[in-house]
Amino acid sequence: MKRLRISAISYLNTAPLMWDFEHGDAGAAFDVSYTVPSQCAADLAGDAADIGIIPAAAYASIPGLVILPGVAIASRRPVRSILLVSKVPLDQIRSVALDTSSLTSVALTKVLFAKWWGPGRSFTAMAPDIKKMMAEHDAGLVIGDPALQVDRSRYQTYDLAEEWIRLTGKPFVFAFWAVRQSALRNSPPNLDLAAIFQESREHGLQPASLDRIARDWAPRLGLSEGDIRAYLTENIYYDLDPSCLNGLQLFYRYANECGVLPAAPELRFLDVARTAAS
Numbered sequence: 037m038k039r040l041r042i043s044a045i046s047y048l049n050t051a052p053l054m055w056d057f058e059h060g061d062a063g064a065a066f067d068v069s070y071t072v073p074s075q076c077a078a079d080l081a082g083d084a085a086d087i088g089i090i091p092a093a094a095y096a097s098i099p100g101l102v103i104l105p106g107v108a109i110a111s112r113r114p115v116r117s118i119l120l121v122s123k124v125p126l127d128q129i130r131s132v133a134l135d136t137s138s139l140t141s142v143a144l145t146k147v148l149f150a151k152w153w154g155p156g157r158s159f160t161a162m163a164p165d166i167k168k169m170m171a172e173h174d175a176g177l178v179i180g181d182p183a184l185q186v187d188r189s190r191y192q193t194y195d196l197a198e199e200w201i202r203l204t205g206k207p208f209v210f211a212f213w214a215v216r217q218s219a220l221r222n223s224p225p226n227l228d229l230a231a232i233f234q235e236s237r238e239h240g241l242q243p244a245s246l247d248r249i250a251r252d253w254a255p256r257l258g259l260s261e262g263d264i265r266a267y268l269t270e271n272i273y274y275d276l277d278p279s280c281l282n283g284l285q286l287f288y289r290y291a292n293e294c295g296v297l298p299a300a301p302e303l304r305f306l307d308v309a310r311t312a313a314s
Contacts, residue, residue, distance in 0.1 A: 038222065039065060039066055039229075040063075040065070040067070040086040040223055041066070041067045041069070041085045041086045042066045042067065042068045042086070042087045043076045043079035043080065043085035043087070043089070044057075044069070044089055045071070045073055045089050045109075045211070046070040046078060047072075047117070047270050048117075048179040048180075048181055048184070048257065048267070048268070048300065049117060050089060050109065050238030051240065051253065052098060052193060052237060052241050052245065052249065053089065053109075053237050053240060053274065054236065055237075055239045055241075056235060056239055059239075059245075060236070060239065061250075065232075066097050069085070070130050073089075073138060073139060073140070073179070073180075073210075074091065074136065074137055074139050075093045076090050076091070076094075077090045077091055077093075077094035077098065077139055080098055080101065080214065080216060083216070085216075086215060086216050086223075087104075087219070089213050089214075091110070091138065091139035091140040092210060092211060092212065092287065093139040093140040093143040093211065093291070094139055095303075096291070096292075096299070096300040097297070097298055098163075098297050101214040101216060101303075102214065102304045102306050103215075103276075103304060103305050103306065104212070104213035104214065104229060104306050105172050105230055105305045106230065106234050106303075107213055107233050107276055108210075108212045108274060108275065108276035109209075109211040109212065109272055110207050110209040110272070110274070110283075111207060111208055111210070111271060112201065112207045112277075113197070113198070113201065114195035114197060114271060114272065115198070115208075115268065115271050116183070116194070116195065116267055116271045117179060117180055117183045118141045118144075118177075118195065119177070119186060119194065119195060119196070120132070120175055120176070120177050120193065120194040121166060121170070121175060121176050121177075121178060121186055121191045121193050122175035122176075122192045123147070123174055123175070124174050124175075124192070124193070126194065127154065127158060128159065128174070129174045129175045130156075130157060130172050130174055131157065131159075131160065132145065132158070132159050133160050133161070133162040133172065133173040133176040133177065134159050134161050134162065134174065135163075135176070135177050135178050135182075136161050136163055136164070138179045139180055140210050140211065141283065142161075143287075143291050143297055144196050145159075146289070146294065146296045147287070147290075147296055148196065148203075150240055150241070151290060151294060152199075154213035160172075160173065161177070164178045166182070166186060167179055170191070181257055183303075184267070185257060185260065191208070196208075197210075201212075206279065206286055207273065208282075215282070229306060230307065232308055237274050241268075241269075242309070246269065247261075249264065250265045250268075252300040259261060265289055281303065284303075287301035
């Protein structure tokens, strides 16, 4: 049988999720590639990958996906790496540059404006170059590692997870592992994908693993090792638990009501899909 193809995100926040694939034996059973969140979605939609850590927004538009249970990139407090960066106060923003790396944060930005911050803004997709964004627009959305590197003393910044949580009281889910259901037909029946990905997350969040990640990533991002560890343990939440699922469903509802996303299908999980197929 062919090895399943994984499309993973190249940002710091996925490093704990990929621990066993990079430092253990899990990688031997898969072909792994790294890209930005929007391309992960495109890889699954275009049959270039079988498994992807997809932006939550993509689930609403890519048919035939099932979710690997229990693992997410989410936040229950300020996330630090999803920022609306502005030259002017929020109520004065008229034009917004949107990071082309993103799908979910783009949708969240539009929901926040439509539902709470006020409509009537213009949105333009741009590469995540904050200087160019600010030169051409009032504000810019940046995500992932570029957002961690923004000099927040120079701009007014709004942490989108913090805003969502303040306004709804619910966590926000940015991404989760999803599998093309058609790929399950070609995978070994004894391959426990949920366990493989959950165990990789658990191993990646062990103190020794986090120390290794911090040492490796600190010089890449120009952040301290302590800052890296705090981000991964305090700002990112890696469990797709019932509270996160509630927040995810609310996001899908609001995004559809605001005309930002199509209606999302029912959340289908891998174990249910395998049972139905057997």
